[in-house]
Amino acid sequence: MRQQASVLHLDLDAFFAAVEQRDKPSLRGKPVVVGGTGGRGVVSTASYEARVYGVHSAMSTREARARCPHAAYLGGRFHAYRAASAQVMAALREVSPLVEPLSLDEAFLDLAAGPQAEGRDLSVAGVAELAERLRARVHEVTGGLTASVGVATSKFMAKVASDLDKPDGLVVVAPGTERELLRPMAATVIPGVGPATADRLRRAGIHTVADLEAVSLEELVRLLGRAMGAGLHALARAQDDRPVVAEREAKSVSVEGTYETDLTDRALMEGLLTRQARQVAERLRKHGLSGRTVSIKVRRHDFTTLSRSSTLASPTDAATTIARTARGLLADLDTSGGIRLLGVGVSGLADWIQEDLFADLERAEQAEQESADEEVAQVPAELLSRRTTWSPGSDVEHDEWGRGWVWGAGRGVVTVRFETAETPAGPVRSFAIDDPRLRPWLPPELPDQPTDDPLLPGDHGENRSPGGVPGS
């Protein structure tokens, strides 16, 4: 425990929604909800105007719409959020080199670290002034976003403090006053105490931090297990020595998706898994990582969640290896009744180390093999149209059935039906995906529904040359 309040926690207010309101003046002062907009979406962030109607994060978008139908519902622009977040983190680093981001909108800052801290006034008044300057700076560099800040002698207390005066507030907890501040609060202020733990505590007659403080370590460990018990015992007494850590290494990389309608087709599941494996591999490589353990996650129609994992002999960042392993893991799972979610992950990460030339060569070969194997997303034959194919900007080869093999970057095999009609404006082609189950393999620019595209030249599809792409 520090003697001075030198740990700062900053939390951007209603971050995603605030960025939207900043960038779109018509949304200012109005309820804005950012999150999944589909049938199974949930709210990521609600602006304060929307919270008045009871909309909050993690609520299903369906329910949010019922409570606040006139809100703007937005899917989110993560590039904009990342950019704003980077501006904020840079502003924090002007104050201290020790910045620990927790997410895009939250970070800890160690006010006692780095050359800037030399001779810094860490009294309550001193850090309050510093924090106000920082909040103003964040407002300035982001073009108007507000942040709530807490400053205290530990991470735990700083985080509790930043929550006390939201939005756009500042609370400094004077050293020595932590326990009296905490005592009347609900036990759920302690990070790690969620619904399940709160329930167990409640059944033991523990509601507040004061109640928690009265329970012995042995009793808490008996009640909640070794780690949680010891953790709560300490935090209830405001004992928290965790340092602010700037760089934390990723432990896993994963991609998952929840689908509008439950999946029942195994071939489709394999196709999705394959595509997700490719995304995971891409991210692993981007960060120079590889991992030994490949996992899949399946959420069934009844929301029960299963996971399976397999640890390889050596780390991989190869899409084909991840995909093959993932499909193998799926094979053991009962998915009858349909599944709503499917995901792939890699853990047991290690930085890629160039051990020797041989390993390097092997890796190059593997990468080559990989691009040759770009077919991984093999569309099940029964889903393929026998009409013709289309893919923007890709070379297309036909097989005898008129199926298309598309060798575009990152694409699999696709096939699409189109029809041509003569209109006064000339021939018009309409596109349609034969089967909605094909969606995962199709380029995103291709519409789900038949679409008239008068820009495309007329063509009856029967005599198209290989490589002939509409519009070319």
Add this chain to the structure above:
DNA sequence: TCTGGGGTCCTAGGACCC
């Protein structure tokens, strides 16, 4: 037609090794 996506950490049991 309730219930996202990206993560982290913990627990418990079994295999395996010394």
Add this chain to the structure above:
DNA sequence: TCTGGGGTCCTAGGACCC
């Protein structure tokens, strides 16, 4: 040959966080 104890790795599931 009837029985142990510790350590590590692996797997599955669950709780939690933003």
